[in-house]
Amino acid sequence: MRKLVREFRAFAMSGNMLDLALGFIIGTAFAALVQSLAENVLMQMVAAVAGQPDYADLTITIGSAKINYGTFVTDLLNFLILTAVLFFVIKMISWLGIAKGRVFGRRDCPWCEEEVPAEALVCKFCRHPLVEKLPTLAEAQARLDAREARRIPGLLDRRRPPASSPGDQPPDDDPPIASPLTPVDR
Numbered sequence: 001m002r003k004l005v006r007e008f009r010a011f012a013m014s015g016n017m018l019d020l021a022l023g024f025i026i027g028t029a030f031a032a033l034v035q036s037l038a039e040n041v042l043m044q045m046v047a048a049v050a051g052q053p054d055y056a057d058l059t060i061t062i063g064s065a066k067i068n069y070g071t072f073v074t075d076l077l078n079f080l081i082l083t084a085v086l087f088f089v090i091k092m093i094s095w096l097g098i099a100k101g102r103v104f105g106r107r108d109c110p111w112c113e114e115e116v117p118a119e120a121l122v123c124k125f126c127r128h129p130l131v132e133k134l135p136t137l138a139e140a141q142a143r144l145d146a147r148e149a150r151r152i153p154g155l156l157d158r159r160r161p162p163a164s165s166p167g168d169q170p171p172d173d174d175p176p177i178a179s180p181l182t183p184v185d186r
């Protein structure tokens with residue numbers, strides 16, 4: 001019984017489960033936001049053009065059966081507008097490069113069996129190439145420049161500052177700080 005509790009606790013508190021819970025909460029809030037945009041803004045624009053935001057009043061009576069096709073038309077419009085809004089939001093996120101750092105696929109390195117991003121060219125653990133032919137430095141730089149050109153300047157700028165040589169920095173006039181791990185020359 002104790003082993004079962006320990007395994008459940010490891011499962012419930014694992015990084016994947018916490019990521020899933022956080023993603024669910026954020027997804028629920030995002031869905032409410034998109035739903036509100038579709039209903040309160042875009043459907044009202046449809047109402048301004050078509051004359052009414054809700055088509056639930058549209059019915060057909062066949063014999064004694066009343067068919068509410070207007071409710072279906074309203075739900076269909078809501079679905080189409082919601083789908084279009086989600087499409088454009090995802091396109092904008094992709095265009096801005098917000099999801100650029102997020103890895104959506106992973107694979108195992110065949111040499112060291114560590115998990116690496118799916119698009120990796122070289123394993124970051126054992127440094128073995130993961131593709132048949134590595135691109136040249138010029139090809140890699142052109143690919144990086146093309147990806148950077150699609151981003152808005154200054155927004156989520158993840159580029160590292162250029163590496164400086166020791167001669168570029170001003171001399172340090174402060175004496176070294178003594179550490180218990182490194183002896184200080186006197």
